[in-house]
Amino acid sequence: MPLKVHPDIASLVPYVPGKPIEELERELGITRAIKLASNENPLGPSPKALAVLSEAARTLNRYPDGGAHRLRGALADRFKLTPDHVILGNGSDEIIGLLARAFLAPGDEAVMADQTFVIYKMEVTATHGVPIVVPLKEWRHDLPAMADAVTPRTRLLFVCNPNNPTGTMVSASEVDTMMARLPEQVIVVFDEAYYEYAHSRDFPDTLRLVKQNRNAIVLRTFSKVYGLAGLRIGYGMTTPEITGYLNRVRPPFNANSLAQRAALAALEDEEHVARSRAMNQAEMTTVLAGITALGLRPLPSEANFLYVDVGQDGRKVFEALLRESVIVRHIEGRMLRITIGLPEENGRFLQALKKVLNR
Numbered sequence: 001m002p003l004k005v006h007p008d009i010a011s012l013v014p015y016v017p018g019k020p021i022e023e024l025e026r027e028l029g030i031t032r033a034i035k036l037a038s039n040e041n042p043l044g045p046s047p048k049a050l051a052v053l054s055e056a057a058r059t060l061n062r063y064p065d066g067g068a069h070r071l072r073g074a075l076a077d078r079f080k081l082t083p084d085h086v087i088l089g090n091g092s093d094e095i096i097g098l099l100a101r102a103f104l105a106p107g108d109e110a111v112m113a114d115q116t117f118v119i120y121k122m123e124v125t126a127t128h129g130v131p132i133v134v135p136l137k138e139w140r141h142d143l144p145a146m147a148d149a150v151t152p153r154t155r156l157l158f159v160c161n162p163n164n165p166t167g168t169m170v171s172a173s174e175v176d177t178m179m180a181r182l183p184e185q186v187i188v189v190f191d192e193a194y195y196e197y198a199h200s201r202d203f204p205d206t207l208r209l210v211k212q213n214r215n216a217i218v219l220r221t222f223s224k225v226y227g228l229a230g231l232r233i234g235y236g237m238t239t240p241e242i243t244g245y246l247n248r249v250r251p252p253f254n255a256n257s258l259a260q261r262a263a264l265a266a267l268e269d270e271e272h273v274a275r276s277r278a279m280n281q282a283e284m285t286t287v288l289a290g291i292t293a294l295g296l297r298p299l300p301s302e303a304n305f306l307y308v309d310v311g312q313d314g315r316k317v318f319e320a321l322l323r324e325s326v327i328v329r330h331i332e333g334r335m336l337r338i339t340i341g342l343p344e345e346n347g348r349f350l351q352a353l354k355k356v357l358n359r
């Protein structure tokens, strides 16, 4: 039977995730592969989260609490909000989709950077919205140009901060200047998946905008520093009016019960967060120095990964690294993105890169 598919859907390219370790080992007949491709926490899940899972599993015959009462309450307490400011997602990815579904009518526009998280473009296109793509400037979001790109049809504006894949950030004063210029009806989406890793003193306090009742949403996740990517749980903090609309399009049980319970425990696990951040910072310094010693110039990073121009076809370097059992991410052209791993993994990556680049 011939299918009738809208061209917006037919034009989408399925998301290509980082290669799973088992798949690479099977393909190349190797062992001990290391994965530095998906910005996961190399120290593993929060131990406090692991400790509650088996007990939480006893009630898997029951549907989850669709309102996620305890977790939303804990997040609200943590960030000095009320629970009606908080929405959960099956990963913060899902909240991006809910935003598109709730706020974009066909032909409505969403402004985003040209090199940023690919999910924005995908979700906007899937809901028949129009992505308006603004080039990065010196590898950072060009907020003045993004504000210039706003039209009466603009409903969403995405600021990925720190930006994936570049690792760069925009500052508090840059955000303030942009917010002062935007028409009020535009919802600004601050995707802060790497918030806990950012160390700059100029990093913007975007929750302040939410507390001022601006049309802004701050997206964060348990997938990165908390080490729970496999459980799929992320959250958004925004005005009760916006959560009200998002809840209208949210699948009722989108945050599963194990994820809710583990996230609650992980949120209290300050030791794991502190250890993860400290290791990332120390290892970032080592990896930066190692890559720089090979004559490359990685971008400064506020996250748990580095973005680097390898000076030649990045796909070839990516594939050569695979043959050394090291999985990184080829983004485009000459650019690779490398997640900071454990000290031993980073050492193996640097050795492999040196070999592959013939330095």
Ligand SMILES: *Cc1c(COP(=O)(O)O)cnc(C)c1O
Pocket: 039, 090, 091, 092, 093, 094, 117, 160, 163, 164, 191, 193, 220, 221, 222, 223, 224, 229, 232, 233, 234
């Ligand atoms: C990893 C990541 C997310 C979060 O993904 P989850 O769906 O919460 O696992 C969101 N935005 C960016 C930019 C990311 O890199």
